Amino acid sequence: MNRPMFRLDPRLELCASFVREGCRLADIGTDHAYLPVWLLKKEKISYAIAADIHLGPLRRAEKNIRKYHVEEKVSIRLSDGLETVFPIEVDDIVIAGMGGETIAKIIAEAPWLKDEKKHLILQPMTSAEDLRRYLKENGFSVQEERAACDSGHCYTAMLAWYDPKNLPQGKLYEYAGLLDGSTPAGREYLLKCAERLQKKADGLEQAGNQDKSKEYGTLAKALRELAETEGGLTEP
Ligand SMILES: C[S@@+](CC[C@H](N)C(=O)[O-])C[C@H]1O[C@@H](n2cnc3c(N)ncnc32)[C@H](O)[C@@H]1O
Structure with missing residues (x-):
């Protein structure tokens, strides 16, 4: 059959x-x-x-x-x-x-x-x-x-x-790959990734690790910005 x-x-x-x-x-x-x-x-x-x-x-x-x-x-x-x-x-x-x-x-x-x-x-x-x-x-x-x-x-x-x-080079690339906001799925993926990094940054801040917290916070912000663009990476 x-x-x-x-x-x-x-x-x-x-x-x-x-x-x-x-x-x-x-x-x-x-x-x-x-x-x-x-x-x-x-x-x-x-x-x-x-x-x-x-x-x-x-x-x-x-x-x-x-x-x-x-x-x-x-x-x-x-x-x-x-x-x-x-x-x-x-x-x-x-x-x-x-x-x-x-x-x-x-x-x-x-x-x-x-x-x-x-x-x-x-x-x-x-x-x-x-x-x-x-x-x-x-x-x-x-x-x-x-x-x-x-x-x-x-x-x-x-x-x-x-x-x-x-x-490719850069820390942002490791998190975003070649994705950007030009497709709804790419945008969604980046926003979820940013949310995860922001949570990590908040946890590190509470634990008193300001330097690492700032690093993850900056990455999360860059991912949120990338989610709103259609043009690929600009490293923070
Ligand atoms: C969640 S399933 C994914 C199935 C399918 N590739 C998909 O994406 O829908 C993961 C499969 O990878 C197999 N797996 C895990 N480690 C592996 C390895 N080192 N070599 C081969 N298969 C592996 C597991 O036995 C399991 O069947």
């Missing part, structure tokens, strides 16, 4: 938009495998590795892969990060729905990603600033970044590849 296609949520749809037409994809931390299944059904990709560190998620993945009849184009892989994925197998690598530090660790453990032909599509749920800092310090340049909001939550997703001659 040919099942009707499901819809991706806005966060995964954003990740899907960065995937190259016709590429071979690795989805690291695939869980339900919605992303590779959807991309295969849409014929946007030619092949996918659906990888996860746990068997439970891979069983969920297998169920969906069978349900939508894409078995012949998917390899299900038990893998800690990219440990069991070989460089010749894939072009684009999605790492979505994990913390920024975990994503950075997965990239660090696969030195073959330092190749401009390998595109990374990264969607941190937390600590996006740590991921951006890691990418910058290790020669990966974020080429595109957009936000998506869904049910009161805002997410960012970035497309990056190894390009050590083209790296």
Whole structure:
């Protein structure tokens, strides 16, 4: 039976938009495998590795892969990060729905990603600033970044590849990435980020750490200003 296609949520749809037409994809931390299944059904990709560190998620993945009849184009892989994925197998690598530090660790453990032909599509749920800092310090340049909001939550997703001659600078970049106020989701994401930093600044002030409090307060203000612009970064 040919099942009707499901819809991706806005966060995964954003990740899907960065995937190259016709590429071979690795989805690291695939869980339900919605992303590779959807991309295969849409014929946007030619092949996918659906990888996860746990068997439970891979069983969920297998169920969906069978349900939508894409078995012949998917390899299900038990893998800690990219440990069991070989460089010749894939072009684009999605790492979505994990913390920024975990994503950075997965990239660090696969030195073959330092190749401009390998595109990374990264969607941190937390600590996006740590991921951006890691990418910058290790020669990966974020080429595109957009936000998506869904049910009161805002997410960012970035497309990056190894390009050590083209790296951004500055503390504000670590928090804002390439986002600005030109889209409602970008604006919302920046305002939520500013709110989080402002709370941190207020807490530090109460704890008597005036210097750090001022630093976070200044960043929060710069993010609020950026949320009202359409022109990208001006460092405070
Ligand atoms: C919250 S789910 C995200 C699923 C999907 N990528 C998404 O964005 O909707 C996170 C998945 O990452 C897997 N995971 C966590 N650490 C991992 C690692 N080091 N390598 C591979 N998979 C990992 C978990 O087992 C889990 O299935």
